[in-house]
Amino acid sequence: MKLFITLLAVVSLAWPASGQSVSNVKWELENDERIVITYDLAKQGNAIYFDVALKVIIDNKAIVPKSVSGDVGNYVRMGTGKKIVWNIFDDIAELNGELSVEVSATSPVPTNTATTTSTTKKPEETVKAPDLLKDLPSGATGKGIPFWVGLGGIGATGAGLITSGMKSSSDAKDLYNVYKANTVETAAVYEEMGSTRNDVYDEANKKHKTGTFLKVAGGAVLLTAGIIMVNRLIQLKKLEQRTVSFAPYLNIDRQSTPGKVYTAGGLTLSCRLSK
Structure with missing residues (x-):
């Protein structure tokens, strides 16, 4: 079985365009069975804890990796050299094609920013x-x-x-x-x-x-x-x-x-x- 890997690092965050939390995304293949993804997680406003998620796209087909460990999930603290380990073949049978990775970070609690309160009832x-x-x-x-x-x-x-x-x-x-x-x-x-x-x-x-x-x-x-x-x-x-x-x-x-x-x-x- 040929193992074709073209890994594209994609950063996605739920923040205004004025700032970016996830950066410097890199990867390496270990023992032809796992991918180690590293990234930096910067402070955004006053928030330094984030919920971090990982999504993988193989030949335009999105999957959510389940066999992952490391700096992923709820309340990941900001810092450099954050690491996620994905055991590829626990989730898929083979890897043959173009693969891209999306690391996303969102704040789990509201920040102290000005908000506008609306009294309009949301659609039912x-x-x-x-x-x-x-x-x-x-x-x-x-x-x-x-x-x-x-x-x-x-x-x-x-x-x-x-x-x-x-x-x-x-x-x-x-x-x-x-x-x-x-x-x-x-x-x-x-x-x-x-x-x-x-x-x-x-x-x-x-x-x-x-x-x-x-x-x-x-x-x-x-x-x-x-x-x-x-x-x-x-x-x-x-x-x-x-x-x-x-x-x-x-x-x-x-x-x-x-x-x-x-x-x-x-x-x-x-x-x-x-x-």
Whole structure:
């Protein structure tokens, strides 16, 4: 197997164009099985801790490496000679083509910069599950269709919400540990993070509430899937001459006030009588 490597270093950051945190990205191949990426992470404004992510593109196909270690992930401190080790063949079977690497850095907490507060309500976001019978062949009524058809997608949605909620709760715990361990407003860690002690607490509180909401919403979606399954078992016995469709929905209304999220959920049952 030929191992073709053309590595392009790409820097991506979520900062204004006036500054740059990631620079001097270099790489080397070790033992034909891992790539070692080095980079410098500079202070941006007052922030010196960053969430660092790595993305790889092979022949225009993006992948997110999982078998990585080193200076990657949450709360990476600024400095030179930062190193990420990627065990290539734990994630892909072979490397044959042009490969580019994207290192991105974002601040995990808000910085002390002037902001403009808007009272305009953000557009409502609605997540609606599809009609579970819409893809049946023409003329089909649902009779004889297994009761579990279509529930996989709903289950995956619920599991995804729960996973996101757990991640947000974990981030909240990390921030709260910083807040709890440093009780003095003038502690060096707050200056290094570019935030005040109250900012860190507010961010931790917001992430905690968001995480709790997402986990509850995920549980509600999974519960809805269970309700659908039970209803199908009942309806398939009682409504042999009817077309039945179920459309669970989760309504997420994000307000402009940080940490406040309003939601509504339910289950839509539609029946069309046939002659």
